[in-house]
Amino acid sequence: MKDEPTAKRRQIILKTAVGNQDNNVSTVVETDSSSIEHQQQQSLSSSSPTITKESMEGKVIPTPHGDNDNLPTTNVIAHKTNVNITNMTKQETATKIFNNSSSDSKKGTNVEEEEEAEVDRTSKDYYFDSYAHHAIHEEMLKDEVRTRTYEMAIKHNAHLFRNKIVLDVGAGTGILSMFASQAGAKHVYAVDCSSIAEQARQIVQKNGFGPDKITVIQGKIEEIELPVLEVDVIVSEWMGYFLLYESMLDTVIYARDKWLVKDGTGVVFPDKAVMYICAVEDGQIKKDRIDFWNNVYGFDMTPIQKIALQEPVVDIVDSKAVVSDAVPILHLDILTCRKEDVEFAADFKLTANRNDYIHGLVAYFECAFTQVHKPIGFSTSPFCRYTHWKQTIFYLPENLVICDKEKITGHITCKPNRKNRRDLDIGISILVDGEHSKSSFSVDYRLR
Numbered sequence: 001m002k003d004e005p006t007a008k009r010r011q012i013i014l015k016t017a018v019g020n021q022d023n024n025v026s027t028v029v030e031t032d033s034s035s036i037e038h039q040q041q042q043s044l045s046s047s048s049p050t051i052t053k054e055s056m057e058g059k060v061i062p063t064p065h066g067d068n069d070n071l072p073t074t075n076v077i078a079h080k081t082n083v084n085i086t087n088m089t090k091q092e093t094a095t096k097i098f099n100n101s102s103s104d105s106k107k108g109t110n111v112e113e114e115e116e117a118e119v120d121r122t123s124k125d126y127y128f129d130s131y132a133h134h135a136i137h138e139e140m141l142k143d144e145v146r147t148r149t150y151e152m153a154i155k156h157n158a159h160l161f162r163n164k165i166v167l168d169v170g171a172g173t174g175i176l177s178m179f180a181s182q183a184g185a186k187h188v189y190a191v192d193c194s195s196i197a198e199q200a201r202q203i204v205q206k207n208g209f210g211p212d213k214i215t216v217i218q219g220k221i222e223e224i225e226l227p228v229l230e231v232d233v234i235v236s237e238w239m240g241y242f243l244l245y246e247s248m249l250d251t252v253i254y255a256r257d258k259w260l261v262k263d264g265t266g267v268v269f270p271d272k273a274v275m276y277i278c279a280v281e282d283g284q285i286k287k288d289r290i291d292f293w294n295n296v297y298g299f300d301m302t303p304i305q306k307i308a309l310q311e312p313v314v315d316i317v318d319s320k321a322v323v324s325d326a327v328p329i330l331h332l333d334i335l336t337c338r339k340e341d342v343e344f345a346a347d348f349k350l351t352a353n354r355n356d357y358i359h360g361l362v363a364y365f366e367c368a369f370t371q372v373h374k375p376i377g378f379s380t381s382p383f384c385r386y387t388h389w390k391q392t393i394f395y396l397p398e399n400l401v402i403c404d405k406e407k408i409t410g411h412i413t414c415k416p417n418r419k420n421r422r423d424l425d426i427g428i429s430i431l432v433d434g435e436h437s438k439s440s441f442s443v444d445y446r447l448r
């Protein structure tokens with residue numbers, strides 16, 4: 001049974017399969033610097049505006065209904081097999097492999113030094129370094145909303161890259177490094193701690209980016225040496241589920257503080273992130289995921305129900321299920337934020353936009369590149385195109401009956417778990433004093 005795939009491997013495979021299924025076209029959001037407005041690509045629907053000047057400043061976003069018929073029918077039921085399999089780490093195992101094995105000896109090597117070794121990986125290797133497997137990179141690359149936004153942000157702002165030194169924090173396959181090089185970078189340092197760096201070396205070479213253009217360094221950002229003292233631009237795709245899961249932002253902050261030019265001209269791609277929360281009617285799925293444990297073949301399995309409820313679910317939320325406005329709970333300026341900022345607390349007040357039931361709260365985020373000529377960004381809102389981040393659903397222990405315009409008052413806290421910093425402890429308190437529901441409760445969730 002030694003070679004039996006691990007749970008984590010299965011997560012990757014399943015998650016990728018789901019991702020591919022929904023991977024239909026990009027919603028790249030391009031914005032205007034004076035009045036930042038949402039533009040959809042021509043082939044896309046006229047879904048609701050999400051990244052606006054207001055949203056990046058973190059104002060309340062009304063969640064419209066009935067005008068999103070052209071949106072993909074992101075039927076959550078169709079994805080129920082994906083329950084709880086999607087909280088795959090984007091970074092966790094990278095650290096482990098470092099502590100674990102051969103990668104230390106490769107730390108800081110570059111194209112010339114690296115010998116092409118025949119690597120025969122086992123499922124155990126992939127467990128310890130999930131980023132080593134191509135499936136996770138395939139999923140990220142096929143997320144066109146994500147990848148095309150980076151491509152446009154970089155290539156439409158070649159003036160920021162021309163003759164500049166660029167650091168790609170967590171380069172993966174080297175995609176962002178190659179975009180940066182195409183945009184005219186003098187040199188790109190592509191750093192990744194995972195053994196995917198071995199393929200990245202071959203990829204950049206095969207695509208004509210010689211050692212004078214891109215240097216791939218396999219190593220942990222926190223442990224490597226760069227051959228330069230300063231870089232002009234940092235590009236990184238560090239975002240995890242619920243924006244902060246995996247805490248890779250720490251790594252970007254570390255790189256920024258260590259290498260980004262200190263004269264105020266430094267650029268970080270992206271430089272803004274905002275997280276939002278809204279309420280959803282999700283009775284059918286909650287029944288399937290939570291109430292299920294009440295009676296399993298006649299047996300009471302409610303001890304599992306409590307645990308199931310405490311685990312936020314990463315999945316697609318149908319925009320039609322959203323029953324309130326969406327309000328910001330976190331703003332991050334990547335140019336100035338500190339490691340401690342991933343620990344946050346926020347009060348929020350949601351306003352119901354119809355008579356309905358509330359079974360859960362949903363969190364999603366937006367990212368933007370605003371140091372550019374014409375700001376650009378993308379959203380992971382239920383009202384926007386599919387991204388591999390989907391949305392994060394927090395099921396509530398009580399179902400609320402809500403009337404149009406009634407308020408849901410809440411408080412959310414988030415901090416890395418003490419024992420495992422990659423996990424997040426998220427506390428949510430809710431108070432409703434409506435016509436039909438008068439209730440207050442708190443739940444401690446753990447995103448793992």
Ligand code: SAH
Nearest residue numbers: 091131170171172192193194220221237251
């Ligand atoms: N930039 C690529 C990959 C993004 S995924 C793309 O856009 O497709 C994030 C990558 O960061 C993973 O490949 C992971 O191995 C790497 N990574 C995570 N933490 C790191 C660290 N501390 N040092 C170096 N690389 C890291």
